[in-house]
Amino acid sequence: MPQLYMKALCRLLFFSVVSLLPLVGFATHIVGGEIELLYLGPNSAYSHRLNLNLYFDQNNGNPGAEDALMTLGIFRKRDNAQLASIDLPRLGSSQVAYSIPSCATAIQSTRLIRYGVDVTFRPESFNDPGGYYVSWERCCRNGTINNLLAPGDAGSVFYLEFPAVLQNNQTFANSSPVFNTVKGDYICLNRPFTFDFGARDADGDSLVYTMVTPFNGYSTAAVPYPARPTQPGLEGVFRAAPYPPVRWASGYSETNAIPGISPLKVDAKTGLLSVTADRVGLFVFSVEVVEYRKGVAIGRVRRDFQLRVIDCPRNDAPVLLMKAPGSKEYYKAGTVIQLTDTDKACLNLFLTDPNANQRITVTNGSGALSGLAITPGVVSSGNGRDTTSTQFCFDACALYNNGNPVTLRIQATDDGCPQGITTNLDVLVQVTSTPGVKPVASTDLRGSQTTISVGSSLTFNAFGKDPQNGAVSIQAVGRGFALGSAGMTFAPTSGTGTVQQPFRWNPTCSQASQSAYVVDFIAIKRACNVERRDTTTVRLTAQGPASQPPTIRTSLPSRVVELTVVPNDTSSGAVRFTVFGNDPDKTDSLRLTGAGRGFSLTQAGMVFTNRNGRPELQSPFSWQATCAVLQGRREATFTLDFANTDGSCQAKNTDTTSVVLKLKTPEVNYSDLKVPNTFTPNNDGKNDYFGLMNVPVENCYEKFERVDVYNRWGVQVFTSTDKAFRWYGPDFPVGLYYYTVTFGRQTVKGTLMLVK
Template identity: 45%
Template structure:
């Protein structure tokens, strides 16, 4: 990415004298923002180069453009641009170009994307970009000493920041010019216009070309900042008013940028056009653009002729006459073409004066004459819908052009023809619904087809409209359709719940849209819906046995409390809703799991709960009631069914009675009776007092057995008969006592 050096010191660059040569034809500078960011800009120089008369060494790989401030001509920086394109421009007639080998023009484009600190470009009077180069091609007719005269390329642009905001503006963009020749004593036009990306107004005017300060000894100087630049010197007899002399000297249309001239002197003429840019009536920029046109004494070229003669008549059609095409006749005219020059390519173009010229077709559109006496024929046909309106004839221009050198000649035949309108039969629309009536129960579906036909095979549009209702709101489906000659579309109705107790009238309309003359036909159907019988739903569970359901104590091996709930309905297409309704509490309050369900039968959802000790403690000795409800949401009053599930909570376990059940004597003789010391009635619940540890000691205080397993057993292995001491530790207390071992 190149970056412009703002307020930089100029560095003198020395160019060798061999760079001088006569080669300049014209060109312009373009400058506009890119769409990538606010400070990135495209800058380009379009340079037209005379390859036939210019020296090869005059073409450079780079150019340096200079930025200045308008208010005081202070330098703002410069940018070196590389050559990015090189091509020969096309001439209107390549044959003519080959016959005039002294014109061979290159378009050299130098361009780059640059980054600018826009805050430095905020002067209200704006800025300009300039580049100077010498010298012009030495065959120019209308200026003196062209081989030693330079050209100044110049464009102005407004401040890039205004009122502390970015000011977006693009200089005019110009298309690639085509080479052309002016035939002496013949009118000539040349499009020299540009476009503006911002929609600003462009105003064109002729301007005397600028020579600038470049010369043979300094062909590409550092461009000076100036309010104006030296101009070229006109040749004798040439002024700003006749840059190209003749009975109609060179002029330009201020709005369109189209050049016009009728020249009477052969030569190569240079001219400049000033393109000024206006926004809301205020001038914000300007671009100077130069080019050259050559006036030549063209070879004799006879004008082609277009003729028409009605069938059965000897005289040719004369402009102003009115032909008639009846509605049962083909809408075609046979046009005859002649040209006094052999080997000419003739081209046909049709223009509708008071109708759309896209509605007329020529065949063929081009010919090649083989002799001066050839008569060629083209058929001009109007499309079906072209006809006279308001009792006025259709006006058509047939334009025939040759490919004469250097400019084509044309002849225009204007024909008036009264075309009678064609007959348009009415279309017809029908349905395959019996008697165009139907009554159906809610929840069922009605289907039938609608067909539109037209005997004229015209384009048809088929649509449906409900009288005082929208089709979709009433559960009806129909898509508008189009066809040629015939069209068929299905209609579907599934009555919703609110569709009873009224009649629906649907109008089906087929429209024949031939030639913008709409002809319609309508068929109406009458539809009604009746309520269907509705059975009550049913709700049940997978629980067996009597209620209430005893909720087990939380324990290490307790299972999750769970069961399935089912919602059913004999009417298998009804929409059901299954949900839980706890009595006096919520599911989330106790962490119970149950998902509501919606759909057609059969619905199923599982209830699961694993109560905590805290919850069991809270609910000990109480009951919870869960109501499970299924709703039938089909048409008519909502019907429901309910099943209740009652959960009962027992008392928490206690160890108060444990002291009475601790053994005080064991007889480890393997008779299966009282062989070991253990706790037979210890609860497995995780709620209430929890077993922690058992310790057994000898009479001398020696620990001989310990365990944290609630299922412990001590069978006095390896100890003699005697008295021993035990300690049973629980979360809330410890039991201590003695036992006797008898062997």
């Protein structure tokens, strides 16, 4: 059995019990309504939200009789099998507003009651290609409805179709069309009336509207909530489609639900209802909207509703007259007003309305106009005999149509009930283009070029002029650079006739090192979508004040220093000197810096501090080189680069010097090493121990490491890592022994005789 999970109360077909008592008194005051099914998206805990909107007759209904729940049936279209019944709890209600709030009347008052719940349609259960439908039915309608037979016994059916939620093994995301909230308006006899029945579709599907005959369903006054006849008394099991339609009274039909000079009809594209009724009464009707995706109908929903026609008090349309610029006569239909594309036209409007104390709103009904101004936009009819005036001003370019006339529609709408009456005044306007005249760009910089010194400021004005006194703007553009990056400022400006704006430059040394900057000032004039330009150019150069180059030196007699590094000898490998920086001008700021070429001074253990100041700087350098910096090499070279830079704008504002430190470790002379071959430990002061004589001076990678003595059987009898070792051979027998002396890259082996 297909399953459907819900946020609130959910009951599956054949396993549910509904406890709903008939509230016929409430049902007879249902004005209309519709169902909505909204897709919640893949990240929601539920797949859809199911809503029911119920329009309730506020004047005649009993609010205490409202249902706390509405129960809807879900059916499969292919075989009309009921899959589930769903309880929708009441979410709240709101008063349906009138188009003009002051028109609210006791004749008609409607309240919107909303029911809803979040549900999940499982894809494996709702994948039938034929789709599904949701329905709700209830009896009975208002007994005073004029266009139905026995309306007090007629039922209502709210109906919505939706596609399978799984198609081609993929989730089919779709929300039903959602009708716009209705207004509470009534219709006036023999007066044109429009009513918005349009809908919104969250998926961007195409919508088509038609008038249809409302469903009556199977409900009756005796059985307001019909169940299947084959299962009497089993609540929650509803009658499936097809649903019987209502019975029209004589002379009425779905295309003549409200008769008149222009019977009730709906615009197939917009859903706008229109009618000019010729009789009073209460009339029911239904509009169906079908949603199409890629040319295929995928769903539909009906809105059931009723409208009342009354004999309203007289309301006359406002009278709208106009005088063209410079004309003393009122405009006559068909007359063409001639304008040029540089004009800013103002039409003088005159309004009267025989109905006293009405507010008349004047609007542009012909689309967007640039520079539009209606002042004032709302006027009062006063005592009904006065004439009020306003002005409709606009840029003539907005009506330019390649020299062809266009129709400018001006609308005046009063605030008569239930909807204001609108008077349209169509004015023919022909806009012709004037001969193309370019604007003029200029500056007050003499000769259009200059050179300034760093530290000073340059200011001059740029101008844009339209010889025809029209709109013009001026802007500045650097050739190959942004003005801000070069320290230049200029704010584009616009105006009428002539505009001007200051240009400022405060160059720094970085600009002085560049060649001339070229700046274009562009005047722009736009008229009727045609742009004309004029450009003037300036060349700007910056230079720094005269300055002598700085100097740098060290206290060393030579730029090459040779250092010898001996292990564990702090007197070797040391170097100290001072670096001096000088400014011959004694005015520029200095920066004295040092760096290793390809290495870090700090990581090498060198000590040097960069300095800033004037007019002379000095900083000491020191280094105690160790074997570690040789990294196993016999020699290494370290080059130090020192620089002294002044703060001038000259290209040669830096002097440099280098110091080369050549580091080496001495050769080891193994020929001096003496190893005895006999010793006599008898305490006579002669050859009493085995030791080394004339041990050579060690270097960074060759030094004494150890001595080992073995007996004739290869057993180690003595070892030491001290190059000043002494072995007396205690308790060892006389005889021949073997020794090994490891000294850096050399190993010395020999025999040793112990004699006692």
